[in-house]
Amino acid sequence: MVHPRLKEITDRIIKRSATSRQDYLRRMKAQHTNAPQRTNLGCTNLAHGFAACPAADKQHLATDKQPNLGIITAYNDMLSAHQPYESYPEIIRETVRKIQATAQVAGGVPAMCDGVTQGQPAMDLSLFSRDLIAMSVAVGLSHGMFDAAVFLGVCDKIVPGLLIGALSFGHLPAIFLPAGPMTSGIANDEKARIRQLFAEGKATREELLASESASYHSPGTCTFYGTANSNQMLMEIMGLHMPGSSFINPLTPLRKALVEEAVAQVVELTAQRSTPTPLYEIIDERAIVNGVVGLHATGGSTNHTMHLVAVAAAAGIQLTWQDISDLSEIIPLLARVYPNGKSDVNHFEAAGGMGFLIRELLSAGLLHEDVKTVNGTGLDGYTVNVFLNDDGSVLRKPAPAKALDETILAPMSAPFNKDGGLKVLKGNLGAAIIKSSAVAPDRHIIEAPAQVFHTQEDVEAAFKAGELNKDVVVVLRYMGPQACGMPEAHKLTPPLSVVQNRGYKVALVTDGRMSGASGKIPAAIHVTPEAKDGGLIAKVKDGDLLRLDAVNGTLELLVPAEELALREITPADLQSCQSGTGRELFASFRANVSSADTGARVFNLEQTIKTQRNADVVSAMETV
Known part of the structure; x- marks a missing residue:
């Protein structure tokens, strides 16, 4: 039975989303057809579409009977997580030919590595790359040649961008293929x-x-639990990976078997085969809530407080930060993976992995089991671990009844924390997100004088000069999406950790992002409204007293309202973060991006405004 609070929150999302969801479903159903998509093409169009194919594939494509898969790939060999994808298209083509289907690479999408760009000018493009990826997916699938889509992507903005793009083609079946973590x-x-x-x-x-x-x-995803591995968790718990496939190392026989199994399965989901299942039937309000639950239970990336809102909106679903925060109150923390613990995702997988986690949550009614998945089952089909059969096929066994290492995976009866540690902070500074699961409890409340900065480099310089050796709330502003694209401030983790380790109270307050691997420093991030949008954070002065309270969920500038009303906004020179390294090309993104709490999106802006207004009204009514 579903937990009553989980049902209540899901029901309110369904009610809030009724109009936009129905509009989305209407658009998807209008594009659906039982015949292969390419039957709508003229002969000249079709001839162009298969001109470069081998003769046998041409014969299949010309018959207008067998399904054709479109592969959207984020492959490049600069990203360790994406390098294994180099061989996937040929594996996919060979696999589907055996079952009377074909596959073509429909297009590639940009895939930048936040690990390479962290603290560099290119980080100003990172968040915007998500929506650029979504647009690139639309271009790739727009040719009308494909009956299902296979998505190859792992990291940070890439998976959310792929999914947003996939949802614009939600009338097609879709499956995501992980590459796995490095050893x-x-x-x-x-x-x-x-x-x-x-x-x-x-x-x-x-x-x-x-x-x-x-x-x-080596090849593979970075092994800490940041946005990339949070992506893989989400795709599995939302039913878009095959069960147990998220954290198997790349370039192994088991990984290859999982790829072959997944593409054979998505063929069966096409309209021409036995169990037609378009993506719009898989990603619904329950699947989105399951994703949020997984995020809390694993101490996942703060970036997903924006990405999941944006993904939901692409499916006509109105998810808010308050929904995410309210769910955190009932979802216990069941996993400790670095930086929330000492172990990495390989240890998590060995201890019982996603199969153990999903079973524990289902047992407490904290997931919606009755969802559709690419596996053709509900979520009960995901309570397994995967192995390699003697014949080279995939073997699934029930996840262990007890985690093999309870310092990494905890049972529902003895969670690491009673809540997910990811919540909304609200106060006169606006709204912000905090991830407290890796922060020591005695640092969940910080009250200290502010020291204001406009660049990460200035924070580092102050640290090196010894100016931060005190109780301090570092306020880093003009980092929001409108100002400079909302770069991550992960490079500040080591110096601020040093200050904290010296015995001082320290916190970070920013309208930018922290890393998906937010660590031991209490950080109020994604402050909305941002400084560039006239937010109160633009009026903070050095020495102002700030209070960050992760226990009660508040973020307050402790300055009299009368004084704040008289203060002018402190401007910032943003030229240095708006040109060079291609940043001038994204001026239209900065000019049109929505706020962080509505997903920091550059399209569907009319819906974004309506969503926020509706959410505000509903929130006010619930308060009353």
Whole structure:
């Protein structure tokens, strides 16, 4: 039986979304057809579409009977997580030919690595790349040649962008193929230790590079639990991966078997086969809520407080930060993966992985089991771990009754925390997000004087000059989507950790993002309204007292309202973050992007405004 509070929150999302969801479903159903999509093409169009195919594939495509898969790939060999995708298109083509189907690469999408661009000018493009990816998906699938789509992507903005684009073609079946995490490198504690020593000037660049290279060392996803691995968790718990497939290492026989199994399965989901299941039937309000539940239960990436809102909107579903925060109150933390613990995703998988996690949540009624999935089952079909059969096929066994390491995975009877630790902060500064699951309880409330900065480099300079050796709330503003694209401030984690380790109270308040691997520093991020949009954060002055309270969910600038009313907004020179490295090309994105709490989207803006107004009205009514 579903937990009553989970049902209540789901029901209110369904009610709030009724009009927009029905409009989405109407548009998707209007595009649906039982015949292959290419039957709508003229002979000249079709001839162009299969001109480069082998003769046998041409014969299938010309018959207008067998399904044709469109592969959307984010492959490049600069991203370790995406390098394994180089071989996937040929594996897919060979697999589907055996079952009387064909596959073509429909298009590629940009795929930047936040690990490479962290703290660099290109990070100003990172968040916007999500919506650019969604648009690129639309271009790739627009040719009308495809009866289902296969998506190859892993990291940060890439998976949310792929899913948003996929939902614009929601009349087609879709499946996501993970590539898997790299094998474990050096211990995470050791990596963090060297980073802090370098921040203090006690380790050389050569020592730091050697440490980082021992951590990020091979093909596959980075092994910490940031946005990339949160993406993989979400795709599985939302039913878009085959069961148990998220965290199997790349370039292994089991990974290849999982790829073959997945593409054979999506063929069966096409309108021409036995169990037609378009994407719009899989991603509904219950699937979105399941994604939020998974985010809380695993201590997942703060970036998804924007991405899930944007994904939901692409399916006509109006998800709000308050929904996410309210769900956090009933979802216990069942996983501790670095930076929320010492172990990485390989250890998580070995301890019982997604199968154990999903079974525990289902047992407490904290997931919607009665959803559609690419597996053709409800979520009960996902309470498994995967192995390789002697014949090379995939073997599934029930997840262990008890986690093999209870420092990594906890049962419902003894969770690590009673809640997910991801919540909304509200106060006179507006709304913000905090992830407290990795923050020591004695630092969940910080009250200290503000020190204001407009760039990450200025924060680093102040740290090196010893100016942060005090109780301080670092206010980093003009980092929002309208100002400079909302870059992550992950490079500030080591220096602020050093200040905290020296015994001072320290917190970060920013209208930008932290990393998806937000760590041990209390950080109020995604502050909305942002400084560029006239938010009160633009009026904060050095020395103002700020109070961040993750226990009661408040963020307050402790300055009399009368004084604040008389203050002028402090402007910032944004030229340096709006040109160079291609940033001038994204001026229209900065000019049209929505607020962080509505997903920081650059399209569907009319719906964004309506969503926020409706949510505000509903919230006011619920308060009354």
